[in-house]
Amino acid sequence: MGQATNKALAGYTLVEVVVALGLSLFTLSLLYFIYVKELKAQQIREDVLDAQQRARVVMDLLSRELLMAGYDPAGLNQDADPTNDFPGVSLNSTGLQIKADLNGNGLLNDPNETILFSHDPFTHTLRRNTGGGNQPFAEDIEFFQVSLLDQAGNQTGVPTEFRAVQLVVTARTTKPDLKYAQNGGYRTVVFQERVVPRNLAP
Numbered sequence: 001m002g003q004a005t006n007k008a009l010a011g012y013t014l015v016e017v018v019v020a021l022g023l024s025l026f027t028l029s030l031l032y033f034i035y036v037k038e039l040k041a042q043q044i045r046e047d048v049l050d051a052q053q054r055a056r057v058v059m060d061l062l063s064r065e066l067l068m069a070g071y072d073p074a075g076l077n078q079d080a081d082p083t084n085d086f087p088g089v090s091l092n093s094t095g096l097q098i099k100a101d102l103n104g105n106g107l108l109n110d111p112n113e114t115i116l117f118s119h120d121p122f123t124h125t126l127r128r129n130t131g132g133g134n135q136p137f138a139e140d141i142e143f144f145q146v147s148l149l150d151q152a153g154n155q156t157g158v159p160t161e162f163r164a165v166q167l168v169v170t171a172r173t174t175k176p177d178l179k180y181a182q183n184g185g186y187r188t189v190v191f192q193e194r195v196v197p198r199n200l201a202p
Helices: 002-009 014-067
Strands: 089-091 096-099 114-120 125-129 135-139 141-149 164-172 188-195
Touching: 014 135, 014 141, 014 164, 014 188, 089 141, 114 141, 125 141, 141 188
Parallel strands: none
Antiparallel strands: 089 096, 096 114, 114 125, 125 135, 141 164, 164 188
């Protein structure tokens, strides 16, 4: 009886123990690899979602302010004095300028009535100036494009002809992914929108 018990206890050879340990280590290594890979994938998804959120915030604010562009309750653009006329939307070398007489006092020097959006491609920063200087509005904005479109949807440079604004915003992830070969490792998301300001002449 004692000999049978000893045989049962001594049933594993050194080779079997080594193989079992090797298989266990292999399984643990595989599980760890899968875990790390999924963790990295989750981080990439979160970075892309963050970029999407930043682009969406830019688009939402720009759309709201463009919808009010040219708001002129005092009738400055319709009176007999052409010197007080103002364009609701204009493009220049500095960026996109939006004007609206929000409080109806016939002046455009109040806060948020003249807004300038400018993009710095070197720092990837979109800035917004409402009269107090160029303040950072959105970071990691890789590309910012504004086009003025006429009634037919063609690009125009004539202020009296344009009826819509085409916006393109490309946001990138905050950190590069070393395994992503394109664009220096930065993944990007692109948002496009066409806005028709309410206060432009038909």
